[in-house]
Amino acid sequence: MRKKTPKQKQEAASATDATGIRLQQPDRSGPKGKTLLQFADDRSLFDRADERQRQLNRERGLPEDTGIIKKKAKPEDDSDSESDDEDDDGPAVSPRAERILDTLLWCISLATLHFTLDVLVQNQYAVSLEWPVVIWRALLALGVFVPLFYNLHRHPLDPRLLFLRSPPVIQDRVRQALFFATSTLAGCYLIHITNNYGYIAVMEQAPPLGCLWVWSVIEMDLAWAVSSLAIAGAFMKLKGYGI
Numbered sequence: 350m351r352k353k354t355p356k357q358k359q360e361a362a363s364a365t366d367a368t369g370i371r372l373q374q375p376d377r378s379g380p381k382g383k384t385l386l387q388f389a390d391d392r393s394l395f396d397r398a399d400e401r402q403r404q405l406n407r408e409r410g411l412p413e414d415t416g417i418i419k420k421k422a423k424p425e426d427d428s429d430s431e432s433d434d435e436d437d438d439g440p441a442v443s444p445r446a447e448r449i450l451d452t453l454l455w456c457i458s459l460a461t462l463h464f465t466l467d468v469l470v471q472n473q474y475a476v477s478l479e480w481p482v483v484i485w486r487a488l489l490a491l492g493v494f495v496p497l498f499y500n501l502h503r504h505p506l507d508p509r510l511l512f513l514r515s516p517p518v519i520q521d522r523v524r525q526a527l528f529f530a531t532s533t534l535a536g537c538y539l540i541h542i543t544n545n546y547g548y549i550a551v552m553e554q555a556p557p558l559g560c561l562w563v564w565s566v567i568e569m570d571l572a573w574a575v576s577s578l579a580i581a582g583a584f585m586k587l588k589g590y591g592i
Contacts, residue, residue: 409509444507452499459498459560460491466556474548490557494564501527502568529573532565536581544590 389395406412442450464487471478500510501524510520539558543551566574585591 412508442506444504447506448499448504451502451504452495455502456491456494456498459494459564460487462563463487463490463556463560466559467552470552470555474552476548476552486556490560493557494560498564525569525573528565528568529577532562532569532574532577533580535562535565536577537584540581540585540590541588544588 383391403414406414464483467483467486468478471483503521503524508521509517510524513520513523515523535558539555539562542554542558546554566577569577
């Protein structure tokens with residue numbers, strides 16, 4: 350075995366002491382060769398994945414750009430690239446997660462509208478408010494609106510109807526016709542019961558009918574919504590009803 354020199358013995362002895370460890374900066378010069386992203390870009394793997402995603406979107410009846418991250422142009426300086434990276438740190442929301450969050454947001458608003466209409470109707474007839482009953486009715490309305498909204502609403506990332514397999518144009522026409530019929534029937538029937546039925550029937554039926562009417566009008570395009578409201582107004586005038 351080769352004997353250690355006095356200098357090597359001194360270095361070995363000092364290595365056991367933390368204060369004798371030499372400090373050195375890490376290598377920040379960057380990769381010496383190509384990275385995995387550069388290899389993938391050279392072989393057009395990202396373009397193939399985007400083309401595959403577009404093909405799946407066409408088969409599912411979704412917009413072609415759904416789920417595809419658009420490439421950004423290279424920034425002119427490093428400061429801009431750092432700020433852009435900070436803005437894009439958040440993960441993209443999947444179509445299903447977006448559908449669920451959108452449904453919860455809208456349905457909570459509709460349940461709040463049901464709660465408000467219920468309170469207003471009872472105040473109109475000078476009935477003592479039973480808050481547990483009013484809250485329970487609003488929760489029931491929330492439970493009814495969630496599946497309806499989840500399946501019928503035109504969600505931004507996934508606008509298709511889940512119960513209908515057809516081209517997007519046909520689905521949009523079916524959706525508009527469905528909400529047009531719902532809006533017209535709910536509006537005319539609400540006008541009818543408020544002018545002919547007793548206060549008990551009005552208190553029970555007016556809040557859900559009012560929510561259906563408002564939601565249907567919001568879901569329709571402008572031409573369909575105006576036509577539906579015009580039919581309800583013509584019905585009220587033809588029957589001689591008042592508001």
